[in-house]
Amino acid sequence: MISENGAYFLSRCFADVSSSGEISQYPFSKSDITDNLDEANITQGDLLRGWKRFFNEVSRETHKEGVSIGDQKTVYYLDTDVIIEEWREEIESQTSYAASVIEDSTGGWSLIVKSEFHGELNFGIIESNVPIYEIDPLKKKFAVWFVEPNDLNQDENVFKWLDLLDSEFWDDFEKRLDKNRKPRSADLFPRETTGAEDNFEGVMKRLRQELDRGDLDLIEDPRDDEHHLGQYFEGPVRCGSKVDEQSYLLVCECDQSNDIHLHFAKNNKPAKISESDAADTVRENIQDKLYKYNQLKSKKEDIPAVLKWGGGAIAALTAVQIAPLLSLVGLDPSSQNIQNILKLLPFITFLVGLLLVGYLLMPYLQFQRFEWESDGFWKKSDLLWLAAVIIAVAGFAYILLSI
Secondary structure, three states, X not given: OOOHHHHHHHHHHHHHHOOOOOHHHOEEOHHHHHHHHHHOOOOHHHOOOOOHHHEEEEEEEEEEOOEXXXXXXXXXXXXXXXXXXXXXXXHHHHOOOEEEEEEOOOOOEEEEEEEOOOEEEEEEEEOOOOOOOOOEHHHOEEEEEOOOOOOOOXXXXXXXXXXXXXXHHHHHHHHHHHHHHHHHOEEEEOOOOHHHHHOHHHHHHHHHHHOOOOOOEEEOOHHHHOHHHHHOOOOOEEEEEEOOOOEEEEEEOOOOXXXXXXXXXXXXXXXXXXXXXXXXXXXXXXXXXXXXXXXXXXXXXXXXXXXXXXXXXXXXXXXXXXXXHHHHOOOOOOOHHHHHHHHHHHHHHHHHHHHHHHHHXXXXXXXXXXXXXXXXXXXXXXXXXXXXXXXXHHHHHHHHHHO
């Protein structure tokens, strides 16, 4: 592993390399190395296992005017394999991350750091001042340099190798990743919500319906339309919608959220979800539909207890002796007007009970008639039956009044 003194010493050596650009091709003499130790204000004894392990030692013949004079001189070249491996070990020892170094498709090297919350983070290792590495934070691809690049020193996604040895760097970096991804997704609903647990396919049908309204054009997987999107959204992508020629909405279950959620893509890259008005509309409509379903189911489950209470109240009402009560308030129970009213009392009690039961059963009826792909609860046939019941009750009341 690289000690603090070792890191400081190597930084001095890398500073010498910057003019040539290739770490492993820059020759150091022993005096160069001694000078760097002096400038770092450390001795060879301060370095764990000495400085020679960081170098490959090569003996060369001394030439004068192109002719060998027989003398040998020793030069030293930085051993990038040793340095990178000890650097990787130090990162693991200073943090809670697992780190590995792999060779990428360009022949360069990348440090792969595994984050518990963000998966694999890829840091392309820049070994010269001419970087050839793809940098894209949306793909979790960054870069790290040993020799400072000439044209990337202002890029916030390019880091100095020493930065990664600092545990505070990783705390800030994780926060930045969180901030970077949160505005790029919008939660629709958790799989554990009542409606989704009862009928996930029904919810998805409704969602597809929302993604096919107005100017939106439903697409089962936008990655089939724009293959570049597959670099950013590994899925699973449930479905999506084409907003316009450059923009797409994707319904996704990737690791950016535990819920079914929306992404917005523009110009073949993820964009902030706030840039899409359509995303807000889709989210509001599907959440409203789920809320109605969940509320109806909750009320339906409360119906037995409420009916028991309501039935008791009606039974108590019918058991009450009306005549004594009328006498107490100064009314003659034997008068014709009072007798007519008392004659209607069973019907009134029946009607009140009917209305109460109908009111209490309304959530059950609405729940039974609930359809994910429909906005209303009632069909024309339901309304006709309701009208027939009202007419029948009114007719029955008329007959009683006529007797």
